[in-house]
Structure formats: structure tokens, C-alpha cells
Amino acid sequence: MISPAGTMMTLILVGLASSGCSMSRIDSAYARMDDREATGAIKPASRAPTESDLAFARNAASDVLTRGDKDASQPWENPETGARGSVTPLAQAYSSEGRTCRDFLASYVNGTSQSWLQGAACKSGQGQWEIHTLKPWQQG
Structure with missing residues (x-):
């Protein structure tokens, strides 16, 4: 099949x-x-991610960062909107204001539209990853 x-x-x-x-x-x-x-x-994405889509992407980012696997990605999908993608950590962790942080890239596909989102997360005092930014990717 x-x-x-x-x-x-x-x-x-x-x-x-x-x-x-x-x-x-x-x-x-x-x-x-x-x-x-x-x-x-x-075609570039003409639809911006909804807050609900971003919530699914944030959860996937937290999951993949928590696992800490090298070269890992975490898929995500919002059954409500049909949007989907995956989150991939970038480079190595770094220190910012005394906390361990990591950047990541997330794909966003909705229908025939696609785009990329970039984000950053840092570990909280309890060791959980908190997503600080998640915005459209700016190449540079």
C-alpha cells in the first residue's frame, strides 16, 4: 500500500x-x-500560525530539548487546524543569565503554505525547558 x-x-x-x-x-x-x-x-506561507499551532510547536520544542538527543527532531501536528511541522534543536546549549539555553528551528506547514519559525528556550530552576521566543525565521 x-x-x-x-x-x-x-x-x-x-x-x-x-x-x-x-x-x-x-x-x-x-x-x-x-x-x-x-x-x-x-509558495511561501500566506497563513500565519495560530496561537493553537504555536502551542503545539512549543510543546514539541520542550519535548525534544528535554530528551537531549543529539541531532533529534520532534514532529508536531494540530488536529484542529491541520497545521504540522517538526522542531529541531540547533547547535549546542549556551549560558544566558546563569541558565542553560538552546536555540531551535521549527517547520510550519499548513495546506500548501510552508514557513520556518525560530525559537529559544532556557531551563527553569526546576530543570524544565521554557520557550522564550518563537517567531518567524529571519535568515541572517
Whole structure:
């Protein structure tokens, strides 16, 4: 049985082959064809995450940081809005105002829209990770 992701990938590949376009890398989790776009370009997110979506992303960030696994990611999904993504810690922990902190990156997918969020969390006095920032990713 072919998974929904496998079916989507097959449709994307057939669309690319028939349109004469090529892509050097196709990421099945994010690639989406728009009927108006024969180039396979991905539209940027037009929908901002809801507070409910951000709550699910924050919980996933706290979970993955608590586990502390190297190179780990934690998926998340909001069944209410259909939004989903994953959270991946970045680099090593650092000290800020005497607390251990860590930055992370979260993907945000809602329908055909996709974007990235960046965040930072620090351990509380009880050892739990508290998310301090979660905002649209600014490359820089």
C-alpha cells in the first residue's frame, strides 16, 4: 500500500516530468505543486500560525530539548487546524543569565503554505525547558 506521502511524491514527479522542468532536490514533506505553477516552485506561507499551532510547536520544542538527543527532531501536528511541522534543536546549549539555553528551528506547514519559525528556550530552576521566543525565521 502506498502512503499518502508516497502518492504525493509520485504526482509531483509525474507533473515535473510532463512539464519539462527539473529539480535537483525534492523534499516530499514540503514540495507541493500549484496548478498555476508548472515550475514546481513552492509558495511561501500566506497563513500565519495560530496561537493553537504555536502551542503545539512549543510543546514539541520542550519535548525534544528535554530528551537531549543529539541531532533529534520532534514532529508536531494540530488536529484542529491541520497545521504540522517538526522542531529541531540547533547547535549546542549556551549560558544566558546563569541558565542553560538552546536555540531551535521549527517547520510550519499548513495546506500548501510552508514557513520556518525560530525559537529559544532556557531551563527553569526546576530543570524544565521554557520557550522564550518563537517567531518567524529571519535568515541572517
